[in-house]
Amino acid sequence: MTAHASSLSTSLNAMRAAEIWLHERADASPSISELANYLGYSEAQIRRNFNRVFGISPGRYRDSLRLERAALLLCRTPMQVLDVAISCGYRSHAIFTRAFHGYFGVSPSDYRRRFHDRLRDSVPRRAPEALTVETQRETRCFLTRHYGDVPVSAHPSLWRYYAQRWQQYLAGCQTARTWVYHDDPNITPAGRVRIDFGFRVQGDCVTPPAMAFRQVHMPSRRQAKMRVTGRENIIGAFAYLLYEWLPTHNEWLSGEPVMVMWEEGASPHTPLERFELGVPLLAIH
CATH class of the missing domain: 3.20.80.10 (Regulatory factor, effector binding domain)
Structure with a gap:
């Protein structure tokens, strides 16, 4: 393996570790500074390498994880919208609703209703053994x-x-x-x-x-x-x-x-x- 290939492999493994770290802490909204300290990289290195591997900045990725987690809870659990917001690290219903609408284009309540309306009759069902x-x-x-x-x-x-x-x-x-x-x-x-x-x-x-x-x-x-x-x-x-x-x-x-x-x-x-x-x-x- 060449030095360049070895360096690239190391970078890919590090960014995989970065993504998993962000995923496991998404509800706490960790800072990129904390991520850099965890990996022993500078913040500039984290941002540059993460964007190269995943096509998105680590900060935007962290925020998308929180909102997609919120959407999952809305669609699979009976949790109230405010409880979903709090469990995903948002301080208020209003802040959460604004962020959710900006990402998905609809309110959390509308998203929950449309999700089930769209999938309820379109996914084939088969009873397990x-x-x-x-x-x-x-x-x-x-x-x-x-x-x-x-x-x-x-x-x-x-x-x-x-x-x-x-x-x-x-x-x-x-x-x-x-x-x-x-x-x-x-x-x-x-x-x-x-x-x-x-x-x-x-x-x-x-x-x-x-x-x-x-x-x-x-x-x-x-x-x-x-x-x-x-x-x-x-x-x-x-x-x-x-x-x-x-x-x-x-x-x-x-x-x-x-x-x-x-x-x-x-x-x-x-x-x-x-x-x-x-x-x-x-x-x-």
């Missing part, structure tokens, strides 16, 4: 981040691209092939949709298998667990949960990331792919 509500214990994962929306049919191939070559480092661990959805492609622009690919791990694994992977602890949470056969049925199962099962069971989504675990069939000639979806629900108090 099994659906239960249970509390998932804290889960430890090794994950690497992908940017950009792709068809669900391509996600197993993407998982192989990112993760399969590192399986040798996990020989002593009990693992499950996993990906985590952070965004709704109906809300977040396709080029910035974030999907984490990797492994759910158990046992004595101590560190991630490569620099590109990071260790993530998914907290204990109530979830709707769905079992689905065939990757083509994942979206339909989620639509069934959202528009048929939830309204009749007095349950609501929490808006937290959705985890998918993949179990591939043993026969290379007739692969039978089974998926387990963990969709977080609001906690019952």
Whole structure:
């Protein structure tokens, strides 16, 4: 690898770390100075490199994360607009509404209504093979981040691209092939949709298998667990949960990331792919 290529790779990894740092702290509206201190870069370097990698300044990216998170909460939870605003770091209803309208072109209430009107009858629904509500214990994962929306049919191939070559480092661990959805492609622009690919791990694994992977602890949470056969049925199962099962069971989504675990069939000639979806629900108090 040439010095230039090595420098470029280092910069890409640093900006990936910067994006993840901003994402994990978006509700607190962190400053770019804090980000620069975290990475050991100057603010000018952060702004220049981040814009080169993501096509947007880190400050604008941070603000878009907050507003897209707010849109996700509006569309997937029963939260009042003011509660959404506060949870996303806005100090008042008026400030939030002005920022939201400037980004999406409509008020938060109108956005919530139009979102469901647009999708309720346009997304095919398919009941999963099994659906239960249970509390998932804290889960430890090794994950690497992908940017950009792709068809669900391509996600197993993407998982192989990112993760399969590192399986040798996990020989002593009990693992499950996993990906985590952070965004709704109906809300977040396709080029910035974030999907984490990797492994759910158990046992004595101590560190991630490569620099590109990071260790993530998914907290204990109530979830709707769905079992689905065939990757083509994942979206339909989620639509069934959202528009048929939830309204009749007095349950609501929490808006937290959705985890998918993949179990591939043993026969290379007739692969039978089974998926387990963990969709977080609001906690019952």
